[in-house]
Amino acid sequence: MGRSVPPPTSQNSLTVTDNRTGKTIQVPIENNSIPATAFKKLNKKRGDGDSAQDEVEAGVRVYDPGFMNTAVIQSNITFIDGEAGILRYRGYPIEQLAEQSTFLESAFLLLYGELPTQQQFKLFEQEVLHHTYVHRDVEQIVGAFRYDAHPMSILTASFAALGAFAPEANPALAGQKLYSSGTTEALAVMDKQIFRILGKAITVGAMAYRIRQGRAFNAPPSGLNYTETYLYLLDHLNEPNYKPNPVIAKALDILFLLHADHELNCSAAAMLQVGSSLADPYSAVAAATAALYGPLHGGANEAVIRMLTAIGSPENVPAYLEKVKKKEVVLSGFGHRIYRTSDPRSKIIRKTAEEVFAVTGRNPLLDTAMALHDAAISDEYFVSRRLYPNVDYWSGLIYQALGFPPDYFTVLFAIPRVVGWLAHWRQLMLQKNGVKIWRPRQLYVGEGERDYVEIEKREEKPNADPTTVPSKVPHLHSKRVFLARDSKM
Known part of the structure; x- marks a missing residue:
């Protein structure tokens, strides 16, 4: 049987259920927005399929690359309705x-x-x-x-x-x-x-x-x-x-x-x-x-x-x-x-x-x-x-x-x-x-914890991704400068 979801405390709210744990939260809606910090309540103990870097104990994060749908401040300066083509300064068209x-x-x-x-x-x-x-x-x-x-x-x-x-x-x-x-x-x-x-x-x-x-x-x-x-x-x-x-x-x-x-x-x-x-x-x-x-x-x-x-x-x-x-x-x-x-x-x-x-x-x-x-x-x-x-x-x-x-x-x-x-x-x-x-x-989606390896023991990875190594950049110095450097090696 499915878990029963408690009725919302307000019509101006969002009911969110975490299917991992069955935990349900009520998120208030104000000015057609919800507080991102509310999702911190959807926390859980780290399980076998969870990375330590995911920090599941701290709750769910809101992932929004490029701020496509994230409001970060309340403002009363400029209003834009992109669908209707409206731009107002402090209410004035x-x-x-x-x-x-x-x-x-x-x-x-x-x-x-x-x-x-x-x-x-x-x-x-x-x-x-x-x-x-x-x-x-x-x-x-x-x-x-x-x-x-x-x-x-x-x-x-x-x-x-x-x-x-x-x-x-x-x-x-x-x-x-x-x-x-x-x-x-x-x-x-x-x-x-x-x-x-x-x-x-x-x-x-x-x-x-x-x-x-x-x-x-x-x-x-x-x-x-x-x-x-x-x-x-x-x-x-x-x-x-x-x-x-x-x-x-x-x-x-x-x-x-x-x-x-x-x-x-x-x-x-x-x-x-x-x-x-x-x-x-x-x-x-x-x-x-x-x-x-x-x-x-x-x-x-x-x-x-x-x-x-x-x-x-x-x-x-x-x-x-x-x-x-x-x-x-x-x-x-x-x-x-x-x-x-x-x-x-x-x-x-x-x-x-x-x-x-x-x-x-x-x-x-x-x-x-x-x-x-x-x-x-x-x-x-x-x-x-x-x-x-x-x-x-x-x-x-x-x-x-x-x-x-x-x-x-x-x-x-x-x-x-x-x-x-x-x-x-x-x-x-x-x-x-x-x-x-x-x-x-x-x-964070990078490497987990790993141990330091001395430089003498490190080996270059075959077919390494070019973004993981420094580029060789041409310099405009005179050939004489490079010859002088080579003579010191």
């Missing part, structure tokens, strides 16, 4: 914000939860733009990079370096509860670092652009808004009363707003992973920037431009899509880890692109992009796989039309995303139960 708000106003919203009053926004904007200046030693650090260094390498290092100039912002030096105590003083210190990082992000971002051109770094101007200031830092040479083109400034502001946050993506998770150790926010932002540098995250719009260039012209689109179906090439700019329908940001960016092209001239790749877009969204192969254009598909075309080199595109992604990173970091620091260090578990 992204379409409304892109139409009526500005990047810096939306930054305030993401950080503090509400749209600012006129007085609040005035103070916020003043503080952020006040902190656009950087220490002259930071200029020397950035200036030490090679002219051909990747801009994201420079940006990552710059954020890390900025932390060295703010020791009072480091919990390792100023106390572990520097940000998490919730006092008025703690909030002031926290907000000061947010102002600093937001202000200096556009400055070091522009420095990473100008260094490859051999141009001196610009001092921040006065009287311009956030994106206008950034364009000034990028482009001003010696023109009197220089002010960026308003259409370009507005387009960049919209792009910044759209990229400001996107829930707990890879870089935001990196920000919180590092932040949970109570590292200073500059180090955490540097880590998040490094995560964004990866081609699976921030480099997609650059890949779109390279793809469109490779296609060449609209008549080559059908042949390219056939190669995609055969998995010979990749379709960049389509599909998303979260969205299973059209990315709501892509529609806004497409409209913005037309406004930019009216000023800059039509991007020669636009016809190819539109032909590829129309062909893909009407092809059953891509529709059935729910591959629709994402935000990266059109943004690269705008950046290219504005004259930015492809390897700088990710910087244009990183600068606005700093806001989202800081909003999530601020939320982490202020959560009610304090900050707990993020320490994921693993499933």
Whole structure:
């Protein structure tokens, strides 16, 4: 006879039975989620078929490679419904914000939860733009990079370096509860670092652009808004009363707003992973920037431009899509880890692109992009796989039309995303139960305990897996160096 299962104590629960032991537990469901730690109750004594490394006495672990269905924090910042194509900042639809708000106003919203009053926004904007200046030693650090260094390498290092100039912002030096105590003083210190990082992000971002051109770094101007200031830092040479083109400034502001946050993506998770150790926010932002540098995250719009260039012209689109179906090439700019329908940001960016092209001239790749877009969204192969254009598909075309080199595109992604990173970091620091260090578990599937063998007695394994031995790496040293080494052996 089967074991009887006790009735659930609540309808909002999950009844789980461990068929190994017959043990049954009731797991509460809240916000359509269950606590992973509940499965620790499903423990048992180790039997003959259990590995010592499985630690069955400690209960069942939840195995989720790549965080495909694991929530690690409660948040009230950004909501995404990937099935319906919805993106909201603090409840406000992204379409409304892109139409009526500005990047810096939306930054305030993401950080503090509400749209600012006129007085609040005035103070916020003043503080952020006040902190656009950087220490002259930071200029020397950035200036030490090679002219051909990747801009994201420079940006990552710059954020890390900025932390060295703010020791009072480091919990390792100023106390572990520097940000998490919730006092008025703690909030002031926290907000000061947010102002600093937001202000200096556009400055070091522009420095990473100008260094490859051999141009001196610009001092921040006065009287311009956030994106206008950034364009000034990028482009001003010696023109009197220089002010960026308003259409370009507005387009960049919209792009910044759209990229400001996107829930707990890879870089935001990196920000919180590092932040949970109570590292200073500059180090955490540097880590998040490094995560964004990866081609699976921030480099997609650059890949779109390279793809469109490779296609060449609209008549080559059908042949390219056939190669995609055969998995010979990749379709960049389509599909998303979260969205299973059209990315709501892509529609806004497409409209913005037309406004930019009216000023800059039509991007020669636009016809190819539109032909590829129309062909893909009407092809059953891509529709059935729910591959629709994402935000990266059109943004690269705008950046290219504005004259930015492809390897700088990710910087244009990183600068606005700093806001989202800081909003999530601020939320982490202020959560009610304090900050707990993020320490994921693993499933160990390696060797069990074994005894040490002296080196003289070890033998190479025949047909060893190449991943288990070091690779032989060619070196670029002169042959004379190797001859000199060989003579000493």
